[in-house]
Amino acid sequence: MLSKKATSLVLLVTLLIAGLSTHAQSPQANTERIRQLREEITKRQTAEVPADLVELNRSILIERRAELRTLLKVEVDNLRKHRSVLGSLITPQESQKIDESLQTHATEIERLGIDIAKALEADRTPQAKPAVSSPTTSSVTTSSATENATTAPSKALEMTAAASDKKVNLTPTNSGVPPARSDVKLDVLPPVPPAQTNSAGTLDCDGVLKGTKTASELDKIVCRMATDIPQHRSLGQISQNELILANDGFGLMEILIARRTTPKYLVEAEEVRLDKQVGGAPANTGSTSLVLKGGVPAILGFAVENGGLTQSVNGSSITFRGNPVGMINAFRNLGFVTSTKADENDPILRFLKKTSFAFTFNTDRGSQPGVFTATKQQLSSFSTRFELINRRQPRLYIKDWEDFLNTKAQNLANVINATQTDLIDSSSPGNERWKDPKMQAWFEETQRQLRLTPDGELSSVLQARLDQMPVKELLPATVQALETIEQALGLYMSGRDDVLNKINRGTVVTFEYLNKREVNAPDTSTFNFIAEKGTGGGKVDFTFNGSLTMFNNLDALRTFVRLNPTLPPARRIRDFQFAGQIDVPLGSPTEFGNFVLFAAGRYERLLQNATTELGGILPATSGDIAYLQAGFKVPLKGTGFKIPVSVTFANRSELVKEKHVRGNIGFTLDLDSFFARFKPF
Amino acid sequence: MKKLAAGAFQVKDGEVITVEVKSTGTTTLFGVNFSIFGGGSPLTEGEPLEVTMDKSKAQGNSTVPNAKSTPMTLLFSFTSSNGGKYGLTMTGSEAGGDTYNDFANQAGNSPKAITYTFHIV
Numbered sequence: 113m114l115s116k117k118a119t120s121l122v123l124l125v126t127l128l129i130a131g132l133s134t135h136a137q138s139p140q141a142n143t144e145r146i147r148q149l150r151e152e153i154t155k156r157q158t159a160e161v162p163a164d165l166v167e168l169n170r171s172i173l174i175e176r177r178a179e180l181r182t183l184l185k186v187e188v189d190n191l192r193k194h195r196s197v198l199g200s201l202i203t204p205q206e207s208q209k210i211d212e213s214l215q216t217h218a219t220e221i222e223r224l225g226i227d228i229a230k231a232l233e234a235d236r237t238p239q240a241k242p243a244v245s246s247p248t249t250s251s252v253t254t255s256s257a258t259e260n261a262t263t264a265p266s267k268a269l270e271m272t273a274a275a276s277d278k279k280v281n282l283t284p285t286n287s288g289v290p291p292a293r294s295d296v297k298l299d300v301l302p303p304v305p306p307a308q309t310n311s312a313g314t315l316d317c318d319g320v321l322k323g324t325k326t327a328s329e330l331d332k333i334v335c336r337m338a339t340d341i342p343q344h345r346s347l348g349q350i351s352q353n354e355l356i357l358a359n360d361g362f363g364l365m366e367i368l369i370a371r372r373t374t375p376k377y378l379v380e381a382e383e384v385r386l387d388k389q390v391g392g393a394p395a396n397t398g399s400t401s402l403v404l405k406g407g408v409p410a411i412l413g414f415a416v417e418n419g420g421l422t423q424s425v426n427g428s429s430i431t432f433r434g435n436p437v438g439m440i441n442a443f444r445n446l447g448f449v450t451s452t453k454a455d456e457n458d459p460i461l462r463f464l465k466k467t468s469f470a471f472t473f474n475t476d477r478g479s480q481p482g483v484f485t486a487t488k489q490q491l492s493s494f495s496t497r498f499e500l501i502n503r504r505q506p507r508l509y510i511k512d513w514e515d516f517l518n519t520k521a522q523n524l525a526n527v528i529n530a531t532q533t534d535l536i537d538s539s540s541p542g543n544e545r546w547k548d549p550k551m552q553a554w555f556e557e558t559q560r561q562l563r564l565t566p567d568g569e570l571s572s573v574l575q576a577r578l579d580q581m582p583v584k585e586l587l588p589a590t591v592q593a594l595e596t597i598e599q600a601l602g603l604y605m606s607g608r609d610d611v612l613n614k615i616n617r618g619t620v621v622t623f624e625y626l627n628k629r630e631v632n633a634p635d636t637s638t639f640n641f642i643a644e645k646g647t648g649g650g651k652v653d654f655t656f657n658g659s660l661t662m663f664n665n666l667d668a669l670r671t672f673v674r675l676n677p678t679l680p681p682a683r684r685i686r687d688f689q690f691a692g693q694i695d696v697p698l699g700s701p702t703e704f705g706n707f708v709l710f711a712a713g714r715y716e717r718l719l720q721n722a723t724t725e726l727g728g729i730l731p732a733t734s735g736d737i738a739y740l741q742a743g744f745k746v747p748l749k750g751t752g753f754k755i756p757v758s759v760t761f762a763n764r765s766e767l768v769k770e771k772h773v774r775g776n777i778g779f780t781l782d783l784d785s786f787f788a789r790f791k792p793f
Numbered sequence: 794m795k796k797l798a799a800g801a802f803q804v805k806d807g808e809v810i811t812v813e814v815k816s817t818g819t820t821t822l823f824g825v826n827f828s829i830f831g832g833g834s835p836l837t838e839g840e841p842l843e844v845t846m847d848k849s850k851a852q853g854n855s856t857v858p859n860a861k862s863t864p865m866t867l868l869f870s871f872t873s874s875n876g877g878k879y880g881l882t883m884t885g886s887e888a889g890g891d892t893y894n895d896f897a898n899q900a901g902n903s904p905k906a907i908t909y910t911f912h913i914v
Contacts, residue, residue: 321900322875329901336900347894349799358800359895362906506822506872513822513872517835521826521870521904528906529828529866538862538910539854542798605902612872 149180338571466499495626503618520607527600548590550582617646635664794885806848809886818878824870860912869897
């Protein structure tokens with residue numbers, strides 16, 4: 113039985129081979145096949161089909177239309193490539209012929225899509241002959257599965273990538289699909305909304321804009337442009353897919369700047385920062401894959417999917433974290449809670465916003481080790497947190513934000529406004545033009561191609577056009593205007609960073625109660641104070657913990673002591689601890705990212721003799737325990753590799769009274785950063 | 794105010810253009826600046842922006858008969874990491890004019906700028 117990752121890889125290779133074989137056909141073979149398919153479709157549509165062959169005929173029609181649609185899309189690609197290759201050598205007649213062909217193909221592709229959808233709907237209606245086990249039904253199902261398989265590999269890869277970001281989606285495995293059949297054609301269904309498409313070699317704009325994919329500012333600007341176009345159309349601002357200079361002009365200027373001078377803030381891929389956002393988020397470690405069963409796990413998965421909970425995995429432990437207000441909002445968004453928007457000033461709401469809860473399941477426990485059943489047996493701990501102080505709320509920094517708006521933001525707005533007339537001729541409404549002739553030629557061609565592009569492919573067309581930007585052929589006046597904007601934009605970005613860094617370094621003090629449920633050892637309750645603050649001009653981060661741990665129930669310990677009279681009587685308080693850590697980011701050498709130097713220390717006073725996992729008590733183990741750790745993390749910028757190195761000294765452990773010194777070195781690899789490094793603009 | 798094309802408007806000299814902006818996406822500190830006629834300032838959340846069109850200050854040419862053109866830039870900033878969005882509505886003080894709706898979506902850390910062109914007659 114293949115693992116999920118292996119299955120995804122097989123699907124991906126199968127689709128790649130199918131796609132390559134489709135693209136590998138010569139243009140003449142394509143044209144001939146298109147002719148044959150049109151002829152067959154016409155005959156099948158107009159023929160008087162015997163009653164017992166109607167459904168089979170419909171199924172074959174779906175397949176033929178899907179194949180024709182795919183081949184027409186190949187033709188569209190070939191026409192665009194031909195135009196791109198010829199560039200300025202193309203004659204007006206050729207260009208017109210290409211436009212006409214593209215328009216014809218686009219119309220036919222759309223019509224085929226509608227026909228396919230209608231045919232599928234006809235198959236699903238009660239009037240359709242029942243054919244639960246007929247080849248027709250199975251082929252339709254498989255076709256749908258193939259369409260899903262087109263997206264399933266990317267979803268699987270997304271889950272794998274998400275795992276490297278230390279979060280795993282709990283989508284049940286039955287949302288996966290059977291392996292693709294080699295005889296099933298691609299592209300059966302009508303176009304899906306842009307958010308669901310992710311053709312190989314293009315940006316996953318949905319992931320990029322949501323911040324779940326590593327991407328540079330440049331990628332985000334391109335994705336925003338592509339996703340804005342359909343929205344402009346829906347507002348009635350434009351009647352076909354095209355850029356609007358008023359709205360997209362500045363984005364194009366940023367792209368020109370990025371491609372000319374590659375300023376860091378535009379071209380560096382920003383790693384997904386799941387562990388640190390304004391307002392804070394829990395840190396996660398490790399990842400694994402688990403078999404999911406129904407019942408409570410499905411509800412938890414449902415809550416995770418709909419934003420009510422977040423989930424993290426560490427070895428065989430899964431932790432769910434949530435906030436009462438977040439849960440309510442998640443269910444409200446789904447329509448389960450119908451109420452007007454909660455009053456933000458409601459005191460109960462404000463209190464609930466400061467609380468959070470978490471519960472951890474250990475999948476090694478229970479009657480089915482390795483299977484996540486979310487039973488009480490597997491519940492290894494639950495905790496609740498309350499924010500006593502949170503100085504990381506943006507609203508506390510309004511003055512700093514307003515200062516930024518009044519200075520650097522206003523400067524950028526003024527510069528953009530002033531240079532607008534240097535770059536763009538807006539004298540003729542509806543016919544705004546770049547003053548730079550090379551830019552205008554590029555812009556006209558881009559508009560022409562966008563007008564022929566369906567919504568789902570806008571980002572790929574835009575990306576392709578950006579490769580043709582005349583970056584090195586601009587007029588001196590254009591360059592000068594861009595440099596002025598670049599300077600103002602650089603000041604803006606650094607000013608914004610300063611404000612956000614200040615917010616992220618604010619003091620946070622949290623109280624946490626943790627209840628740890630052991631299998632054999634006694635359960636414990638820990639009361640923990642956590643304080644975190646940025647210092648040193650916002651560069652140094654300091655964290656302090658103070659905690660007290662108590663046994664919930666002393667019966668087991670008292671029984672053990674009765675059987676071992678030499679041991680002192682069991683007492684309620686187990687230990688108290690103090691810990692502190694300091695993180696210092698160091699400057700970045702050219703080839704490396706930011707080093708982070710860290711040092712941590714912990715003091716624990718074990719008031720009781722240590723207890724083992726089996727519930728036993730080890731004599732003469734109470735006392736003081738001290739840990740010191742120092743190290744640094746070396747990220748290799750843009751490669752995705754990080755190398756943590758540390759040395760730990762301890763005078764003893766809880767169970768063994770011996771000094772030890774341990775060195776640790778390792779590496780982690782974030783595949784998103786790795787691929788972002790080698791991705792062209 | 795009369796919409797001539799996407800982002801281009803015909804207005805009368807002295808007409809007051811009102812722009813209302815609201816944050817409609819992920820929670821962000823409100824950050825919108827405007828610039829026209831060589832000056833500008835940040836907008837205050839909840840308060841509409843009112844700009845009086847002054848033909849004597851417009852310096853651009855226009856193919857609209859007897860008009861001069863001038864750009865107005867709106868710069869939208871976000872403190873959120875993603876999902877930020879502003880919606881805006883623009884109207885003119887002249888009766889019977891058009892209402893123009895637009896939006897500004899966040900793309901990472903960089904701001905969104907929209908520059909409208911007003912042809913002042």
